Amino acid sequence: MVEPIYKIAPRALWEAAKARGRFDGAPVDEADGYIHFSTGQQARETAARHFARQDDLLLIAVDPARLGEALRFEPSRGGALFPHLYGPLPLDAVLWVEDLPLGADGNHQFPGSVR
Template sequence: MTARTIYKIAPRDIWEAAIAAGRFDGAPVDLADGYIHFSTAAQARETAARHFAGMDDLVLIAVPSETLGAALKWEPSRGGDLFPHLYAPLWTDAPFWVTPLRLGPDGRHAFPEDMP
């Protein structure tokens, strides 16, 4: 399984602290699990709904998967789908882009229109 771009949803304050440190070691769930959880574009909306419902102070981080090397593993999770897991810090200069992930009027997260 490969995807050119993978996505991390994170609380804005945790991402801002990571920028100051130069590396993102993960949100509390990542630290507890021992790897940084990512999603593909097809998985990101469900990830947001399941794990970040009602949360508005988030960022969506887009990362080119090919830059992460062997530390990126594709492992089964929800319903047997393969999810990207990073077994290393994410250096904050790695993302293609970072954008706020806000709640829309319907209460669901409003993802960028150009995200596949």
Template structure:
């Protein structure tokens, strides 16, 4: 496994279907989507990676939420590991404690169906 936080990022992001996130809120913990459970860790993206993650894995889906999570609150269970193109992606080995969540926002879609992250990510236009 890679170092806990070689990127210096303060937040990581999870794209989640609203229904799945509401189930997590009711349970008081997020254990991940089916792909996360199958892989043994919860997949996250950095701000620089989240748009491509949405394009590759959530194309054509709506009613999605962008969950921003504090890296420091996750401790050593969050590791950055090589994935797509050798890029380091954050993976959480364990459940996501909801008190680590800093914000949850709907991800709108544009007219062409693409996800619109304007105003949702650091440095993104409002």
């Protein structure tokens, strides 16, 4: 299997997506025209930059092989290639969803499987 990609999302947004049967993204995704994802190596910096000190977040692991041609790796921060999904995220592509709690130091605590 290919390495998963990750989406950080507020719990309420994810719960609404589950009720609809698909995830259309956060407001920033809708504004940009694609859903922003991170690789395992990028996820911690994404959390620190865009979700600093926010709680009640979820980390959503996605199998990129299930997304087809709608998934593109494109240059972003510092020229690094970030996964962008042009279309809704089908829930059957989700591998797992876990809480992304804040630690005592104010940083998000990622599962050990995310590298």
